[in-house]
Amino acid sequence: MATVLETGLLRNQEDGREYPFEIAELTPDNLDAVWGVQEVVVDTLEDPALYYPDPKELLLQCLGNRGVTIGTFVGQKLVGFRSIFFPGDRSDNLGLDLGMTDPELLHRVAHLERAAVIPAYRGNRLQIRMTSHAIRRASASGRWRYLFSTVAPGNFASMKDKFAVGMVIVKLLLKYADYWRYVFYQDIKAPITVDEATKTCSGSREIAKQREILGRIGLVGYAQEREGESVVVCYAHPSRPTCMVLSD
Numbered sequence: 001m002a003t004v005l006e007t008g009l010l011r012n013q014e015d016g017r018e019y020p021f022e023i024a025e026l027t028p029d030n031l032d033a034v035w036g037v038q039e040v041v042v043d044t045l046e047d048p049a050l051y052y053p054d055p056k057e058l059l060l061q062c063l064g065n066r067g068v069t070i071g072t073f074v075g076q077k078l079v080g081f082r083s084i085f086f087p088g089d090r091s092d093n094l095g096l097d098l099g100m101t102d103p104e105l106l107h108r109v110a111h112l113e114r115a116a117v118i119p120a121y122r123g124n125r126l127q128i129r130m131t132s133h134a135i136r137r138a139s140a141s142g143r144w145r146y147l148f149s150t151v152a153p154g155n156f157a158s159m160k161d162k163f164a165v166g167m168v169i170v171k172l173l174l175k176y177a178d179y180w181r182y183v184f185y186q187d188i189k190a191p192i193t194v195d196e197a198t199k200t201c202s203g204s205r206e207i208a209k210q211r212e213i214l215g216r217i218g219l220v221g222y223a224q225e226r227e228g229e230s231v232v233v234c235y236a237h238p239s240r241p242t243c244m245v246l247s248d
């Protein structure tokens, strides 16, 4: 197996016991295991709008030289993965959604692609742990600067994952066969920070209101907070002008 990046104990939600785990960078040899995790996760999704599965070919590219994939093993069994993808000149490069047109910039874009953890091992913050390792490994190549990701409103664990690594919401768009998706973004060299004095909140399912906040008003989303049973997203003005086209 590849270099182990982290070890520890994970609680299994089904039997309540703790099991040793290893987090490691995966290789193309792990394709079937990654595919297997994705199949389990898709079969057990409560809401199919939350996760749009990646085709095998894209998972393979993320395991090869167009990306980085981090996995978590319990014994020999892969229980979760997180991938990063370098989209280059593909038409689904998320830089295009922010008005990036310069091919040089587009080649410095990285997507936080798919993350999945099988139900028995959820609740251990595995996605957040694997994302941190994936960003560190991808950074080692020095080849990307602009980090993007899409997340479904209501996928609170995934939103938390992006906020945890300092990403901000810059758009709310219809993507992937007409599902609403937040576009998360960060410029690793010149990170967007916010002026919290301008904070305003919105329920994450209030699509029109959030599009107004992001588009016309020009705020970015930087955190989520629980309010009773629901979750609200916090928006604020960037502390300084950004070089990106953030409005619709």
Ligand SMILES: CC(C)(COP(=O)(O)OP(=O)(O)OC[C@H]1O[C@@H](n2cnc3c(N)ncnc32)[C@H](O)[C@@H]1OP(=O)(O)O)[C@@H](O)C(=O)NCCC(=O)NCCS
Binding pocket: 041, 050, 051, 113, 114, 115, 116, 117, 118, 121, 122, 123, 124, 125, 126, 127, 128, 155, 156, 157, 158, 160, 226, 231
């Ligand atoms: C998304 C996914 C990978 C996260 O798994 P995980 O790492 O085990 O996530 P956890 O259950 O540990 O939750 C992580 C954080 O999100 C929070 N969270 C989870 N569900 C939440 C909810 N409904 N409301 C608010 N916060 C929530 C947790 O409280 C935790 O934060 P905390 O540690 O500060 O309390 C997993 O749920 C999954 O595979 N889902 C299906 C596939 C998917 O949606 N992938 C992401 C899109 S590509």
